[in-house]
Amino acid sequence: MSIQAIEDTKVKAFPTPAKPAEVIAFTARVRRRFDPGAIAGKLASTLVPPAIVIIVMLVIWQIACSSPNASLPAPSQVWNEAYDLIAHPFFDYGPQDIGLAWRVLISLQRVAIGFGLAAIVGVALGALVGQSIWAMRGLDPVFQILRTVPPLAWLPLSLAAFRDSSPSAIFVIFITSIWPVIINTAVGVRNIPEDYRNVSRILRLNQLEFFVKIMVPAAAPYIFTGLRIGIGLSWLAIVAAEMLTGGVGIGFFIWDAWNSSRLPDIIVALAYIGVTGFCLDRLVAAVGAFVTRSTTAK
Amino acid sequence: MTAYLKLDHIDKSFARGGQVSEVLKDIRLTIDKGEFVSIIGHSGCGKSTLLNLIAGLTKVTAGAVLLEDKEVDSPGPERAVVFQNHSLLPWLTVYENINLAVSKVFGRTRSRAERHDWIMRNLDLVQMAHARDKRPAEISGGMKQRVGIARALAMEPKILLLDEPFGALDALTRAHLQDAVMDIHSRLGSTTITITHDVDEAVLLSDRIVMMTNGPAATIGEVLPVPLVRPRRRIELSSDRTFLRCREAVLKFLYERHRLVEAAE
Numbered sequence: 001m002s003i004q005a006i007e008d009t010k011v012k013a014f015p016t017p018a019k020p021a022e023v024i025a026f027t028a029r030v031r032r033r034f035d036p037g038a039i040a041g042k043l044a045s046t047l048v049p050p051a052i053v054i055i056v057m058l059v060i061w062q063i064a065c066s067s068p069n070a071s072l073p074a075p076s077q078v079w080n081e082a083y084d085l086i087a088h089p090f091f092d093y094g095p096q097d098i099g100l101a102w103r104v105l106i107s108l109q110r111v112a113i114g115f116g117l118a119a120i121v122g123v124a125l126g127a128l129v130g131q132s133i134w135a136m137r138g139l140d141p142v143f144q145i146l147r148t149v150p151p152l153a154w155l156p157l158s159l160a161a162f163r164d165s166s167p168s169a170i171f172v173i174f175i176t177s178i179w180p181v182i183i184n185t186a187v188g189v190r191n192i193p194e195d196y197r198n199v200s201r202i203l204r205l206n207q208l209e210f211f212v213k214i215m216v217p218a219a220a221p222y223i224f225t226g227l228r229i230g231i232g233l234s235w236l237a238i239v240a241a242e243m244l245t246g247g248v249g250i251g252f253f254i255w256d257a258w259n260s261s262r263l264p265d266i267i268v269a270l271a272y273i274g275v276t277g278f279c280l281d282r283l284v285a286a287v288g289a290f291v292t293r294s295t296t297a298k
Numbered sequence: 299m300t301a302y303l304k305l306d307h308i309d310k311s312f313a314r315g316g317q318v319s320e321v322l323k324d325i326r327l328t329i330d331k332g333e334f335v336s337i338i339g340h341s342g343c344g345k346s347t348l349l350n351l352i353a354g355l356t357k358v359t360a361g362a363v364l365l366e367d368k369e370v371d372s373p374g375p376e377r378a379v380v381f382q383n384h385s386l387l388p389w390l391t392v393y394e395n396i397n398l399a400v401s402k403v404f405g406r407t408r409s410r411a412e413r414h415d416w417i418m419r420n421l422d423l424v425q426m427a428h429a430r431d432k433r434p435a436e437i438s439g440g441m442k443q444r445v446g447i448a449r450a451l452a453m454e455p456k457i458l459l460l461d462e463p464f465g466a467l468d469a470l471t472r473a474h475l476q477d478a479v480m481d482i483h484s485r486l487g488s489t490t491i492t493i494t495h496d497v498d499e500a501v502l503l504s505d506r507i508v509m510m511t512n513g514p515a516a517t518i519g520e521v522l523p524v525p526l527v528r529p530r531r532r533i534e535l536s537s538d539r540t541f542l543r544c545r546e547a548v549l550k551f552l553y554e555r556h557r558l559v560e561a562a563e
Binding site: 196 | 355372373375377383385387389399453
């Protein structure tokens, strides 16, 4: 192979184009905000696996309970006998005969009051325990013992103290959900960096200013962890409390259904409780993530 | 004339579980108004403790800190501290961080508009006005430290206390901030005490360098005046005879006469 010599005439020192180059505006590919394909794919990947698991469980359950002398109802039986409850969550046929969604809402109202009180008192007590070494030494052992008492164990005492079922139920929710709020808030307050305290001392912030401007925002991630555990516990307690105090909540509905042997109704109610509890947990988590979005990033 | 700030025979010891450890012993120092003083010494010699005593964050065991002949025993905004790790509140924006200080110190004496102007003036002073709505997590370490300085200046302190303010920064950012601090000092004439373990920094910035002996029971070993004219420029100084002589004096103090034994072993 030999390299051909380039003819002189073909070589130009500075090749000049015959016409000026056309300027093509650089258009960045606009990323579409709404991409149906990607969203559908994401939805499928999150929804399909649990759907398969639920179908498999239903099939196993159907097979296991399909014999005539089975003690529990099969899914098909639940669907047939409790169809009204499943299809019409908001029916209202009188004071004691209302849809499950109404019952859940009534229970949620109780939880809102009980848990709301627990959140306020819990954060205040937690701040005290976290701030003062003596409050911690005195109160922490008491809290550690009381928090292990099961919700139902408080019920007779609160019935005796309040002489009415409604405040008793709220008290049981309160006393069940307050402990994680106190303990997590205390840990959060104890972990406030010394520098933040020094800043507040140099500025001579008073107790209230320190609480509002430094302590609560600094401890917010811990506080929300406590609130999230607390709301889960309070939803556990509502069912137990309503079983004994009566009324029209979802907990009492289960007790009532058991007394009149409507097992399919109980199963539908369980599903309602589970879904509601899940939503509550996610709601508190979402609020926490929103509120602490700037605190967690250092 | 009495001194602006007087450290009068200060002892400081910490008691822990029956054991008393003496950190500082017989600290005597007077600082004039508008003076820039650096405190230098090996780590563990109690520099930060001394600064905390002046700030009032820790209490003296014996002796007294006197500011304009009044004893200080608690922290306050007239002795503003710039902390080593900036300690800006991460949930507040740059503006809000300074506003927290300004509204606390001047909430009663200045109107809202005056306070706003004051915050912006201090942000301008450290060239951070452009980042007023950013949160600390969104700005660099050097920028955070600038905001920390602005927050301290915004309190209109009698004394500005800098606790190794540039320790966590890279060399270039540090140089920029040193220039900024010198510029601010020349404009405001603020009495400043800074802690450092950087010899060049101490000579560059200070009117006097306070050299500490090693602990336990550390004390002031020597005070070196730096007779360099201001404004000082780091490039010209790098070959300046006075600068080099001061630098050598500090180095000799730190590495010949008061070598840190633990570090050498």
